[in-house]
Amino acid sequence: KQEVTQIPAALSVPEGENLVLNCSFTDSAIYNLQWFRQDPGKGLTSLLLIQSSQREQTSGRLNASLDKSSGRSTLYIAASQPGDSATYLCAVRYSSASKIIFGSGTRLSIRP
């Protein structure tokens, strides 16, 4: 069964810290992996997308890595800010057509 797991479910850190969010998937034959953020009651905002042939993607203070052999992806956030507080979701696509599976998310809180 294809599953996507995100641990921890919730994380609280003081402002300014660097942090890592984890995503693991059971089937390594992925097409791509995408990280999103979701603010309370809102839709999802795409952060980074990594194709199966890539190892990492960077955008500003965010860096996402992909290790298919171990079935893991990490989202690194540098110099965290209160505005980074949100739920971060990992989604794995298993084909070019569809079959997208989301993790349950990590709820991140950055303390001022």
Added chain:
Amino acid sequence: ETGVTQTPRHLVMGMTNKKSLKCEQHLGHNAMYWYKQSAKKPLELMFVYNFKEQTENNSVPSRFSPECPNSSHLFLHLHTLQPEDSALYLCASSQAGTGDQGTQYFGPGTRLLVL
């Protein structure tokens, strides 16, 4: 604000009502998706449309009926829903096809409450 809009943003309906959710994307994409997000559960893919054709129905009950009249619009028709169908319904779009990036763009969602 994203290029994907959803209406209404909030909806309260009884179990005998019929209502429709609307999604419109202004990004020139050719794939559209319906997701359901319930409290304390992962986001669930419901339907996928590629080039107006339904390519995935993720075992969704027939009381949910999607419609995709063109690549820019997607509807979700609702009838005889149950209280457990209360959730946030999210629409997304992406560019499908060989070698596409596949980045999905989401709308703000419709918060549905079934009484």
